[in-house]
Structures are given as structure tokens and as C-alpha cells.
Amino acid sequence: MRYVQGKYPLLAKNNIARGIYEMNILAPDLAALAVPGQFVHIALAGHSLRRPISICRIDEAHGVIKIVFALKGQGTRDLADVPVNSTLDIMGPMGNGFTLLEPGRKVILIGGGIGVPPMVGLSDYYREYATAISGFRDASIKILQDEFEKNGSRTILCTDDGSAGIHGFVTQPLEELLSSDGHYDCVYACGPMPMLKVISGICGKYDTLCQVSLEQHMGCGIGACLVCAVNIRRDGEEHFLHVCKDGPVFDSREVVW
Amino acid sequence: MAELKVNINGNEFKNPVIVSSGVFGYGREYEEFVDLSKLGGVATKGTTLYRRDGNPGKRIVEVPSGLLFSVGLQNPGIDYYIENELPNLLSKGTNVLSNIAGSDIDEYVAIVEKLEETDAPIIELNISCPNTSGAPLGTSCAGTEKITSIIRKMTKKTLIVKLSPNVGDIAEIALAAEAAGADAVSLINSIHAMKIELGSRRPFFHNNVGAYSGEAIFPIALRMVWETASKVKIPVLGIGGVTNGEEALQMMVAGATCVEMGCAIFRDPYAPLKIIEQMNEWLDNNGVKDINEIIGSVKPW
Structure with missing residues (x-):
């Protein structure tokens, strides 16, 4: 494993949905090392522990990484308050990313809620060969669908309350795809443990490789x-x-x- | 540049800063950041006779000025340590404190029998793990004296006994360890503590209670180090919430010969090296040529 640690400029910050923020950070050495599925570990003033945040996109050419996070507690609230043009103390890239198949293999990307962001990095790689299924509690926290579409990835949107897309869970379209739509080489998933458990069961049933991010x-x-x-x-x-x-x-x- | 060398029972430490047991594994991970040869020493993850998987569920949470944790001594067992980790650590040019833990006296004895076959120079006898079931031996003078004297008879290695703060009078426990032949005592281990999730009414940890570490415990640890160092004649290693050089020096003024630092490394992987630099800078700025001059130099009212 190789990591770097340093202070990196925060280039841009946007509140992209209710309680959800995206940040673009200039970190060329980190971007050069990172692969989809890895995370960064961010230190914040007044907190003993760093906060692990998954990497959403890696733009190696411009040396920029994007993170997307939800406000969960004081740590993420303080992160969201960091002003643009100041620096963030980041360690990364941490952990093992997703195992990538050769480009052109057909894959399914499943994100639940704040599990959606790491799927964008995979869509950047698989592009039109990826089908991205995203699930949210309701339309107010829907994020990143445009990013998948710009890559040419097919998007399937689900909400628990039916306020956008399919009224139901991500597992329904997954089962439909695996049962009727031909062969997929891999399913990638990130989100709540109960969702991942059901996805794992469905992939087992159809004997499809499944990588989960926990x-x-x-x-x-x-x-x-x-x-x-x-x-x-x-x-x-x-x-x-x-x-x-x-x-x-x-x-x-x-x-x- | 002040002289930073200190000595415990014939073991020379190039500086007094040791990374404490539990935060540093067996050194391999943080080696990406820290040249181990720059450290006074490394205290290994608490190692038991057999592999332990540790506690189920969540094991860490941030709380004001520190963190609670509940690992439960996850480790690969002493045979794995001796075969795969100890030789690597001994080659790094730093002092290795082999921290060992058992659930009863027989387990400690079996571990030390195995360590006796190795070149490990220093044993840190953890009789104070806060996150395993049952009261640790180190919470009574009798228990401390018994385990220390049994292990003392087995080994000529430097024997440091690591003490629990979850007792009435830690200095009395330290005196018991000294009477039983300990070469030094290290203190404090973490403080029993708790968090409850309101919605579910469940304790945050499956073990119900966890252990409090981090900067919040520094003043408590300092007080216990001072009380202990003023009673025992053997060296004291000060542990607890040290995050900078001035705090490390306060520990030494209170009577510690070495200082172990832990949680600060989570925020800053270079923290141990920065603490050493900051200690040196303070000594230089204050005209102290040799760090040994400040050990126990507190002037109580």
C-alpha cells in the first residue's frame, strides 16, 4: 500500500442535495495513486479521529479528486463548513479499491444513498457498459444521476417513497436485469448493510461476481x-x-x- | 540539541518517546510514515497465547477530547508474533516492548515461556486490559504482586508492568509490582467509560463499556504518574493522552523516565516524531542540556 498525507486546497464545494455536499480537492499525488473504491481520511480541527470519506471521482489529468458526503454528525458538519480555497489535511488513498475487469465488460453498479458516490468512479471506467442502479429514501436526496448519464451509463433510479423513479428498492431492478437481460460480468455495490446482504444473495442465486464496499x-x-x-x-x-x-x-x- | 538519551534497567532509549501498545500494531503500517529507528521504542499490540479475534460490533467512537474504544485484544497469538513480527521489529533499531496479555496466570506463564526463547529484551506485562471480560489481575495489590512475582522468577528480561487507572490508589498497585520484582511500571492504561445510543437504549459497544483514551485523559494520567513516581524507586513510564512535546515533558517532570504516546497518531501519523522535536526545542530554549535533569524535577507545593 502507498499513501500520502498533506494539506490540499479545496477548489470547490457544492450543496448538491439536502444535507449532501460535494468537494473538489487539488491533490495531484493522491489522484495519481487512487483507484475507484478507495477513500480518503480527513483530519478536522477539534476532532481526535479523522473522517473516512469515499472517493467519488479521480481526475488524474487535472490532479483533482471529488468527494461526496452526507452530514451525519459534528465531523461531517465541520467538514462541510471548511471554506473554499483553504486546505484540508488528508491521508490517502486508503484501502483497496474495486477490482476492475477489462473495459467493455458489462457491469451493474448499485449505490444506496450515500453509497452512490463511489459508483461514479466505476462509471467513469466502464462508461456505456455500466448500468447504474441508485436508491434513495426520497427525491430530495437524489444525487449524481447526471454524472452517470454523461458517461453513457444507463441509469435506473429508485426511491423508497416513490417520489422519483421506481417506487421500491434497488434489489428489484437488479433481479430483473440478472434474470432477463443477459449476462453481466460483475455487480459492484455500496450502501447500507441490509441492502448489500440482499444484493449478495441475489448475485449468489445468479452466480454473478459481486464486490461490496463496506x-x-x-x-x-x-x-x-x-x-x-x-x-x-x-x-x-x-x-x-x-x-x-x-x-x-x-x-x-x-x-x- | 539537548541530550535525549534515557535508560531503563540497562536498556538505552535514544529518546524517551515510545509509541504505546494498541495504536501501532506491530509497526508495519505506520512505517509508511515513521522511520522506526527515530523512536525511543515501540510497544507492540497486546499479544495473547492464542489468536484472538477481539470484540464483535463497533469498536471505536469519538467523544469530547478523545475517543472510546473496545477492541478486546485482537491479535494473531504469541507464536505468530515470535515467528513473523518480533524479528522484523528487532531489526528496526528501536527498543521493542513486547506487550503481553493473558486471561489468567497460566496464560501469562505460557507466553513468557515462549518469549524466553527469543531475543526480545523487554516485556510489558499488561495486567490492565480494559476491554476483556473479568476484572484484570492488575486491579488489586495481591493480584499484581502474585503475577509479577511469578513472571519475575521466569525471566531476566526487563519487566515493565502496565497498570490500570481503574483502581482506588494506583501508587499502591505500583508498590506491589515493585515489591514483586518489576523493573519498571508503565501507566496509565485506558479509563473505563461508556456511551449509550439514545434511540435504541443500547450501549454503543457490545461489551457495554469501553475505554477512554486521548487528550482528555492526560491530566488524570499526569496526576497518577506523579503520585506513583513519588512512591516507587523503579522507573515509571508515563502514558495517557500525550499529544505534544510540552505534555511529554510534564510527564517527565512528574517523574516519568519515558513517555508512551498513543491516540495522537490517529490524527497525525507523524505525531511521535513531532513530539520528539518539540521536546528537544523546549529543552534547548530553556537551557536544559540533558533530559535526565528534568525527570522527577517537579517542585510540589
Whole structure:
């Protein structure tokens, strides 16, 4: 693994939906190392712990990374208050990103809520060969659909309350695609654990490779402090592995749901 | 440049700063940032006889001025440590404190029997893990004296006993460790603490309680180090919430020979090196030529 740590200029900040912010950060060395699915670990004044935020897009040519995050607690509120043109203390890129197949393979990208942002980096790679299924509680927190469309990725939008797109969960269109629409080489998913569990089950049923990105309360971010444990079955045994170093991406068949 | 070398039981430390047990694994991860040879020492992750998976569920949460954690001694076991991690650490040009933990005396004995076959120079006997079930041995004078004397008879390695703050009088526990033959005591381990999620009425941790670390505990740790250092004759290693050089020096003025630092590294992976630089700068600015002059130099009212 290779990381960098430093202070990087915040180029732009936008409130893109209710309680959701995007930030573009100038970090050429970090952008050169990063792959989709990795995250950055951000230090904020007055907080003992850094905040892990997934990388949404990597623009290596311009040395810029984009992050998108939801306001969850004081840490993310303080992050959202950082003024444009000041700097952010960032460690990254952290963790293992998604395993990428060769371009041109057909894949499904599934994001639930604030699990959608890392799917954009995959859409940047697979482009028109990707189908992006996004699920939100309601239309007020719908994000990033334009980004998928500009890449030529097909978008399927779901909301829990029917205020936009399909009234229902992301698992319905997933099952329809896998059962009727021919072959997909991989499903990538990020979002709440109950959603990932159901997706994992559906992919198992159709024998489709599924990579999930998991979340856990995190400390050091590099695998030293052992706090961000997830139960993973590997080599016939269950282990508490760590989201920061062993993940955040795991093969869904290994996760002990 | 002040002289920063200190000595504990014949082990020379090039400076007094040790990264404490639990935040640093076995050193491999933070080596991406920190040249281990620049550190006074590294205290390893608490290691048990067999592999332990640690506690289920969430294990860390930020609280005011610090954090709570509940890892439960996840580690690969002493055989793995001896075979795969200890030789690597011993090659790094720093002092290695092999931190060991057991759930009963037999387990400590079995671990030390294995360490006796190695070149590990220093044992940090963790009798104070806050996040495993049952009261640790280190919460009574009798328990402390018993385990320390048993381990003392087994080994000539430098024996540091790591003490719990979750006791009535930590200096009495330190005296018990000293009487039983400890070469030094390190304190404090973390403070029992708790968080409850209001909506579910559930404690945040599956173990119900966790342990409080970070800058909030520094004044408490400093007080305990001072109380202990003024009673025992053996060296004291000060631990707890140290985030900068001046705090590290306060620990030494209170009587600590070495200072272990932990959680500050989560915010700043270079924190141990910065603390060493800041200590040196203060000593230079204040005309102190040798850091040993300040150990225990507090002038109580």
C-alpha cells in the first residue's frame, strides 16, 4: 500500500442535495495513486479521529479528486463548513479499491444513498457498459444521476417513497436485469448493510461476481489499530478483518452477513 | 540539541518517546510514515497465547477530547508474533516492548515461556486490559504482586508492568509490582467509560463499556504518574493522552523516565516524531542540556 498525507486546497464545494455536499480537492499525488473504491481520511480541527470519506471521482489529468458526503454528525458538519480555497489535511488513498475487469465488460453498479458516490468512479471506467442502479429514501436526496448519464451509463433510479423513479428498492431492478437481460460480468455495490446482504444473495442465486464496499467506525485508517472489524470467511475460517486495510471492498461471498 | 538519551534497567532509549501498545500494531503500517529507528521504542499490540479475534460490533467512537474504544485484544497469538513480527521489529533499531496479555496466570506463564526463547529484551506485562471480560489481575495489590512475582522468577528480561487507572490508589498497585520484582511500571492504561445510543437504549459497544483514551485523559494520567513516581524507586513510564512535546515533558517532570504516546497518531501519523522535536526545542530554549535533569524535577507545593 502507498499513501500520502498533506494539506490540499479545496477548489470547490457544492450543496448538491439536502444535507449532501460535494468537494473538489487539488491533490495531484493522491489522484495519481487512487483507484475507484478507495477513500480518503480527513483530519478536522477539534476532532481526535479523522473522517473516512469515499472517493467519488479521480481526475488524474487535472490532479483533482471529488468527494461526496452526507452530514451525519459534528465531523461531517465541520467538514462541510471548511471554506473554499483553504486546505484540508488528508491521508490517502486508503484501502483497496474495486477490482476492475477489462473495459467493455458489462457491469451493474448499485449505490444506496450515500453509497452512490463511489459508483461514479466505476462509471467513469466502464462508461456505456455500466448500468447504474441508485436508491434513495426520497427525491430530495437524489444525487449524481447526471454524472452517470454523461458517461453513457444507463441509469435506473429508485426511491423508497416513490417520489422519483421506481417506487421500491434497488434489489428489484437488479433481479430483473440478472434474470432477463443477459449476462453481466460483475455487480459492484455500496450502501447500507441490509441492502448489500440482499444484493449478495441475489448475485449468489445468479452466480454473478459481486464486490461490496463496506463501512465501519474507523480509527487509524491503515490497519494498525484494528477497530474497523468486519466478519469475513476466508480459507474456511471466520476472521475479523478490517475495513480500512483489508477492505473496504470485499467479495460478497466472503462476508458473513 | 539537548541530550535525549534515557535508560531503563540497562536498556538505552535514544529518546524517551515510545509509541504505546494498541495504536501501532506491530509497526508495519505506520512505517509508511515513521522511520522506526527515530523512536525511543515501540510497544507492540497486546499479544495473547492464542489468536484472538477481539470484540464483535463497533469498536471505536469519538467523544469530547478523545475517543472510546473496545477492541478486546485482537491479535494473531504469541507464536505468530515470535515467528513473523518480533524479528522484523528487532531489526528496526528501536527498543521493542513486547506487550503481553493473558486471561489468567497460566496464560501469562505460557507466553513468557515462549518469549524466553527469543531475543526480545523487554516485556510489558499488561495486567490492565480494559476491554476483556473479568476484572484484570492488575486491579488489586495481591493480584499484581502474585503475577509479577511469578513472571519475575521466569525471566531476566526487563519487566515493565502496565497498570490500570481503574483502581482506588494506583501508587499502591505500583508498590506491589515493585515489591514483586518489576523493573519498571508503565501507566496509565485506558479509563473505563461508556456511551449509550439514545434511540435504541443500547450501549454503543457490545461489551457495554469501553475505554477512554486521548487528550482528555492526560491530566488524570499526569496526576497518577506523579503520585506513583513519588512512591516507587523503579522507573515509571508515563502514558495517557500525550499529544505534544510540552505534555511529554510534564510527564517527565512528574517523574516519568519515558513517555508512551498513543491516540495522537490517529490524527497525525507523524505525531511521535513531532513530539520528539518539540521536546528537544523546549529543552534547548530553556537551557536544559540533558533530559535526565528534568525527570522527577517537579517542585510540589
